[in-house]
Amino acid sequence: MNRGVILENLNQECPWCGMEIEDAFHLFADCNFIKKFWDLFSGWWNSRICSISTIEDLFGLCFPISFSGNGKMAWGIAVAAALWSIWTARNDRVFRGGSMNQKDILLHTKMHALIWIKNGNSNLQLCEDVWWEDPSSAIIPAKGNxxxxxxxxxxxxxxxxxxxxxxxxxxxxxxxxxxSKGDISAIFSGPVDCISPEFAELMAIKLALDLFIQTDWVGKVKLIVESDSQKVLNWISNPNGRPWKWWSYFNEIDNGARKSGSVNFVFVPRARNGLADHLAKAGVNRENLFIAWW
Structure with a gap:
């Protein structure tokens, strides 16, 4: 009541399967929505998950898996991230009328797990480019390649x-x-209208500047924008080589760079650009632009 939630008016059914809340809690995975999500999750890990029929089965997922060492640690963190992502998606649907499909929840799971691993396990290093498709193969030694x-x-x-x-x-x-500590402060992922790899890269740079100037960091820190497209970076540094058809977008990038303060545009190999690469690929199939910062 103190938080503005009128308990008497809440729908007492599971927002996905229509079961009574108490029954849905104990038979969580009987909800077809959740079952389909765990099929996606097990496919991501290339691992066959045992049958899930109760909430106890969900919390026992860490045990029947054959991974060991850092692999098992990453698996456990990913399971926790999956449960958290399902819970927050459920709350968003119940309290704010939101809507999220299984693939979006899996994307959130992948991002949460990656962030949690990087922030809390200095000895567990991941190849970001591989993590999104085959997490069990993404684990590298602390002093790896x-x-x-x-x-x-x-x-x-x-x-x-x-x-x-x-x-x-x-x-x-x-x-x-x-x-500089590796903490993630903002992400975006979404579709691009013009069907061109160079234009998609150009829009990514523009959106990065647009998002950065909304943060409290403007004028306080130096901004480095890393891209794996040398061609687009050459256009930004050399106005004489820019395509005329996209001139207005270059002007917006120039304006955004001036507002951002000190900005350096730097080329980075694709192998070191794994998270941005996956967000871009996920954006291809999104209907709208997803932006978050904190």
Missing amino acids: EEFEWLPPEEGSVKFNVDGAFNSKKAGCGGVLRS
């Missing part, structure tokens, strides 16, 4: 990794803003 590791900026700087994705029918873009 550095060419796959995202490199944090120096203190007093933040880094916005961006990328564009393209196929014959659709295009998308994505980006992630991180501090």
Whole structure:
């Protein structure tokens, strides 16, 4: 009541399967929506999950899996992230009328698990480019191959990794803003109208600048924008080579760079741009642009 929730008016049925809340809690996975999600989750890990019929089965997922060491630790964190993502999606639907499908919940799970692993397990290193499709193969030793590791900026700087994705029918873009400590402060992922890989990359850079100037960091830190498209970065640094058909977008990027203060545009190999790459690929199939910052 103190938080503005009128308990008497709440629908006492599960928002996905229509079961009574008490029954849905004890037979959580009987909801077809949740079953389909766990099929996606097990497919992501390339692992066959045992039958789930009760809430106890869900919380017991850590035990029947054959992973060991860091692999089992990553699996356990991913399961926790999945449960958290389902719970927050359920609350968003009940209290705010939101809507999220299984694939979106899996994307949130992947991002949450990656963030939790990086922030809380210094000895568990991941190849971000592999994590999104095959997490069990993404684990590398703490002193593993550095060419796959995202490199944090120096203190007093933040880094916005961006990328564009393209196929014959659709295009998308994505980006992630991180501090010198590796903490994620903002992400975006969404579709791009013009079907062109260069334009998708260009829009990713524009959106990164638009998002950055809304943060409290403007004028306080240096911004590094990393992209794996040398061609687009050359256009930004050399106005004489810019395509005329996109001139208005270049002007917006120039304006955004001036408002952002100190900005450096830097090329990065795709292997070190894994999170932005996945957000861009996910954006291809999104209907709307997803933006979040904190």
